[in-house]
Amino acid sequence: MASQEFPTSNRVAVNQPPPLVGHDVVSSDLALVDAVVRHASAETVEDLVELGREAGGAEAREHGMLANQQPPRLRAFDRYGNRVDEVDFHHSWHWLMTRAVGHGLQAAPWERSDEGDAHAHVRRAAGFLAWSQTEPGHGCPISMTYAAVPALRVDEAVAQQWVPSLASTVYDPGIRPVADKAGALAGMGMTEKQGGSDVRANLTEARPTGVDGEYTLHGHKWFTSAPMNDVFLVLAQADGGLTCFVVPRALPDGSRNPLDVVRLKDKLGNRSNASSEIELDGTLARRLGDEGRGVRTIIEMVAATRLDCVLGSASLMRHALAEASWHVAHRSAFGSRLSEKPLMQNVIADLAIESEAATALAIRLAAAVDHIDDPHEAALRRIALPLAKFWVCKRTPGFVAEALECLGGNGYVEESGLPLLYREAPLNSVWEGSGNVNALDVLRALRREPEVLAAWITEVGAARGADERLDRTVDQTLALLGDQGSHEAGARRLAGRMAACLQGALLVRHAPAEVADAFCASRLGSSYDGTYGALSTSGSELRTIVERTTPVV
Structure with a gap:
């Protein structure tokens, strides 16, 4: 039987826009270009062209879609019943993260500024604005890593331990001691069920271990995004009041710090990022700043x-x-x-x-x-x-x-x-x-x-x-x-x-x-x-x- 003939319009869409791919997200945004030139230089814009072209490409668009179509999955236990609390991400998430870190959108500007780069934060801000157009969810761990550095610098020893890895432009996922990693990411655990923005209502308890500056944490955190990050800033109540603590995901000896991921949030918005609830029960932490000065x-x-x-x-x-x-x-x-x-x-x-x-x-x-x-x-x-x-x-x-x-x-x-x-x-x-x-x-x-x-x-x-x-x-x-x-x-x-x-x-x-x-x-x-x-x-x-x-x- 002869094949049936179909009108061309049934096979090829007409009057439909072509996909918006193949453009430079930076250079085509004249408002962004003008702002960067105004507050930095034309050379700064040129530094961002590679990022802009990659962000506007078909590959980035595809990975952005896939990262949300294939959301992260929580594995609380391994096959033998050991508690592991790992979150598995799709390859597209790692593709996006590799490039965001590689472009220096996390903590790199703080060290670059220290080294004399007068426009490090403008460059990073323009890059973050442009690159986030690939997919918004993975910007969360990138942003938290950027924001953690000023707080970590309250304690010079803590900063020396963590900031170089957070500023590294190498994306190195996996739960391992920071000394064994080529790059690290930071997260935060601030809010609790009963308080939300009112962090002074937090109930998580910090108990001194007897080692100077070391505590164990006991409590619950209602929102902790990106639980696979390497280190977290956490607020808890010490004897002197609400205090900030540094909580590593892995301890120096390679063992895992007790940090139980209770569940991933079923939230509005992106599906690519893993927003979680966590339980802290004997979780080792180091005090950052003085007791009672957490905020x-x-x-x-x-x-x-x-x-x-x-x-x-x-x-x-x-x-x-x-x-x-x-x-x-x-x-x-x-x-x-x-x-x-x-x-x-x-x-x-x-x-x-x-x-x-x-x-x-x-x-x-x-x-x-x-x-x-x-x-x-x-x-x-x-x-x-x-x-x-x-x-x-x-x-x-x-x-x-x-x-x-x-x-x-x-x-x-x-x-x-x-x-x-x-x-x-x-x-x-x-x-x-x-x-x-x-x-x-x-x-x-x-x-x-x-x-x-x-x-x-x-x-x-x-x-x-x-x-x-x-x-x-x-x-x-x-x-x-x-x-x-x-x-x-x-x-x-x-x-x-x-x-x-x-x-x-x-x-x-x-x-x-x-x-x-x-x-x-x-x-x-x-x-x-x-x-x-x-x-x-x-x-x-x-x-x-x-x-x-x-x-x-």
């Missing part, structure tokens, strides 16, 4: 993690925007390309200025880390980190939802990658202090550290006179500070206004005129309701913004 010991770790929350959210925004702008540039409907439709141009342009504002603020904060010995930079980081953590992370879920809608039904299908971004979008707003915690931290800083308000005023003041809408909003925000800034109920409103002013000042000073004008006209008006696609910008300016943000392959 003070980890404060720099909190700052570094919050920076990565901002970078991670900016990455999700940029990835979602790239997919949306690419789709509408290749999809036709109702007689023309979607990208030629005035209303779709408005939506993409509105998303673009949101993404550029997030990127500009995130890289500005990374630059403050590179210049942390400068009093202004230190004070600005203190106030701008919780501001950005609150505002950028809070804006991300709605942003990703709008970008997903640009793809229509295609965006609702897992193969597009947008559902993963949508599930992941709330994460950074929850982690390392929820929106309320960060808004209240802004109030705390303003009350206790007068230099932080001066730093904010100086930063936004650098754009004074360039845009009357920005000037007016800054004045209104200062009035808000005097009127209700000290009241808890108004903390979110205040934090949002202060963050938007910082973003507006950066864009007015450095972004293309059409981007800055669109941001100030929309975000700094009292009538702004957060709806995307309601810009009053002219058609030619909308097209310019859309062209600026669409990836080039």
